[in-house]
Amino acid sequence: MxxxxxxxxxxxxxxxxxxxxxxxxxxxxxxxxxxxxxxxxxxxxxxxxxxxxxxxxxxxxxxxxxxxxxxxxxxxxxxxxxxxxxxxxxxxxxxxxxxxxxxxxxxxxxxxxxxxxxxxxxxxxxxxxxxxxxxxxxxxxxxxxxxxxxxxxxxxxxxxxxxxxxxxxxxxxPIVREADGLAMSSRNRYLSARERQQALTLSRALGKVKDAASAGESSAEKLIETARGVFAEEPEVRIDYVALVNPETLEDISDTRNGALAAVAAFVGNTRLIDNLLL
CATH class of the missing domain: 3.40.50.620 (HUPs)
Incomplete structure (x- = not known):
């Protein structure tokens, strides 16, 4: 090499x-x-x-x-x-x-x-x-x-x-994840043991969005509310953004029936993490 x-x-x-x-x-x-x-x-x-x-x-x-x-x-x-x-x-x-x-x-x-x-x-x-x-x-x-x-x-x-x-x-x-769902990132090594568990909030929120979309929900506003509800259960994790956007332009969309990128970013302790899901 x-x-x-x-x-x-x-x-x-x-x-x-x-x-x-x-x-x-x-x-x-x-x-x-x-x-x-x-x-x-x-x-x-x-x-x-x-x-x-x-x-x-x-x-x-x-x-x-x-x-x-x-x-x-x-x-x-x-x-x-x-x-x-x-x-x-x-x-x-x-x-x-x-x-x-x-x-x-x-x-x-x-x-x-x-x-x-x-x-x-x-x-x-x-x-x-x-x-x-x-x-x-x-x-x-x-x-x-x-x-x-x-x-x-x-x-x-x-x-x-x-x-x-x-x-x-x-x-x-494709995204590569740990066994518990956390998206792999070089910044994960910053996390304490407690923060490592809190970081799972990002993938859990996206999982709830996926479930809701699979059940027929196509309103971006309602899917965002679903994700924010998961974050509300872990108040120490500070949301940067929760968005449903066009995956090519990153512009906000109101309806996901033609596909969407569900994207989240949040601070876990002092570490900013991102994750996403294509619908």
Missing amino acids: LIFKTVREAQSACAQLRGEGRILGLVPTMGALHEGHLSLVRAARAECDVVAVSIFVNPTQFGPNEDFSKYPRTFDEDCALLKREGVHMIFAPMVEEMYPAGATTFVNVEGVSERLDGASRPGHFRGVTTVVSKLFHIAVPHKAYFGQKDAAQVAVLSKMVRDLNFPLQMVVC
Whole structure:
């Protein structure tokens, strides 16, 4: 397994692979890998000749009072996991490599970037789209793999790919959950034992929404009330948002009969968690 720290090295290696006619899959990550990330790697391995994984904690997608400084960094453990999964290369640049002194260019997907997590975390998606567009330009992958857990991110990046004509396929893989239903997240490791139990409120709320929708309820307002009722049972969990939206535009909808994304975000202690369900 090759490990590259510079843009030039990664560009050269990826160009050589493409020149050999090999299908390249890219899995962008911020490290602190778990089974959710590894499911993306396995999907990429099943469909591509070679798999590249980026590990980069991107400062531009964190707000001034967010957890950039304490975000878990487990590079050696991540490398061992990826080696066992048969990853061909890792791209792990320093911040100065991705954002050289004087860099002032950013990518912003207007509209959709201001919804859901974008409304709660102003500027967050500008940081995401900027760093992912950089990774796409560096690797020029045939396919890029993302998790459905980050549904708002998927919507923003999918629009960016369409609008900027990136010559790649976005592949979205299902949410991977713990046995009790908690969506896997690198931030789960912040949770105390008590908070870990409280965090199940997110998946329970979505489960109630799914049950109600399966029973024929299609009013977004009533489904949101159903989810909020579950959160009310755990008052220490603070809701950020509960929404029923169009999964592509992230715009609110009133009726779910043509499909919807049920999305929740909440603070458990000081940890912000997200989860979602496609109806």
